[in-house]
Amino acid sequence: MPNRIYYTCGTLDRAAIQRDDEAWVEGRRTGDGAFIVPVWRDKSLVVQGDNPEAGFVSGADARALVDMASDLVLLGIDGEASYFAVDISASDLPALSPLIGEADFVDLREPGPLMEASQGAMLAYARGIIHWHRNHRFCGRCGGPTESRQAGHQRSCADPACGREHYPRTDPAVIMLVTRDGDDGAATCLLGRQPTWPARRYSTLAGFVEPGESLEAAVAREVFEETAIRVSDVRYLGSQPWPFPASLMLGFRARAVTHEITANKSEIEDARWFTRTQLLRFEEDGYHLPRRGSIARWMIARWLEEGDDPVFVQPV
Ligand SMILES: [Zn+2]
Numbered sequence: 001m002p003n004r005i006y007y008t009c010g011t012l013d014r015a016a017i018q019r020d021d022e023a024w025v026e027g028r029r030t031g032d033g034a035f036i037v038p039v040w041r042d043k044s045l046v047v048q049g050d051n052p053e054a055g056f057v058s059g060a061d062a063r064a065l066v067d068m069a070s071d072l073v074l075l076g077i078d079g080e081a082s083y084f085a086v087d088i089s090a091s092d093l094p095a096l097s098p099l100i101g102e103a104d105f106v107d108l109r110e111p112g113p114l115m116e117a118s119q120g121a122m123l124a125y126a127r128g129i130i131h132w133h134r135n136h137r138f139c140g141r142c143g144g145p146t147e148s149r150q151a152g153h154q155r156s157c158a159d160p161a162c163g164r165e166h167y168p169r170t171d172p173a174v175i176m177l178v179t180r181d182g183d184d185g186a187a188t189c190l191l192g193r194q195p196t197w198p199a200r201r202y203s204t205l206a207g208f209v210e211p212g213e214s215l216e217a218a219v220a221r222e223v224f225e226e227t228a229i230r231v232s233d234v235r236y237l238g239s240q241p242w243p244f245p246a247s248l249m250l251g252f253r254a255r256a257v258t259h260e261i262t263a264n265k266s267e268i269e270d271a272r273w274f275t276r277t278q279l280l281r282f283e284e285d286g287y288h289l290p291r292r293g294s295i296a297r298w299m300i301a302r303w304l305e306e307g308d309d310p311v312f313v314q315p316v
Contacts (some may be wrong), residue, residue: 073152113293128243
């Protein structure tokens with residue numbers, strides 16, 4: 001049963017209550033159980049191979065990385081171990097290479113789904129929160145510089161006349177598998193593609209939630225905007241943190257009540273109805289499913305399993 005969504009299986013205690021105790025945080029950072037999770041220009045440190053692993057750094061190398069860092073965030077604790085993300089984007093690779101052993105800085109979306117789930121989740125979390133720090137150095141209200149607080153879980157405007165507090169941003173996005181009943185033939189699902197994707201890749205429709213909008217309304221609006229299909233019976237399936245750079249994907253199923261597709265070319269290049277049979281032969285026929293590790297892939301795999309002849313489909 002493909003019931004696991006990647007980047008959701010973190011076992012870390014985020015220590016939200018202890019975060020504002022600076023002495024406790026400092027004790028954890030300088031203790032023997034401290035591990036550094038470096039992020040360099042949105043890339044994560046990974047020991048590559050058939051079973052890639054997170055490149056955690058400890059000891060003297062960890063202290064050197066902290067000295068180079070522009071930001072440090074307590075990710076959380078796991079027993080005696082403490083994990084801190086650091087932003088070392090200002091350093092060049094030659095300066096970093098003696099400190100990172102056999103590991104490399106890579107885009108987590110490639111090795112992430114192959115990693116042990118809690119490690120992948122932690123690297124995604126580190127990448128997301130460091131990205132937020134890098135992009136919120138100035139106050140959105142007064143334009144003054146901001147300073148990190150709460151072990152990296154808040155930034156505050158340094159101008160006392162303003163003093164506005166800023167918290168890490170997560171942008172909600174809905175992603176939906178729209179299906180048609182098979183009354184007059186085989187059941188189908190609606191997939192589309194964007195022109196920037198690799199050739200012949202199709203995936204579920206998706207879009208950002210707007211202010212003042214419910215998730216269900218966002219599902220119906222996005223599907224209609226992109227394909228002119230009307231939907232009903234919007235049902236929540238599950239969520240996936242997608243900090244690439246700052247999204248939270250909220251997965252839904254919806255039932256189509258119309259069937260004529262008009263692809264909105266300003267949003268998508270193409271959209272089509274696919275049967276389960278077509279999707280099971282997808283790669284053979286020269287098409288591509290969404291990226292392994294994505295909630296889109298997970299939702300499609302679940303729908304394939306519901307068919308008359310259930311088959312196990314590797315979801316990731
Ligand atoms: Zn301000």
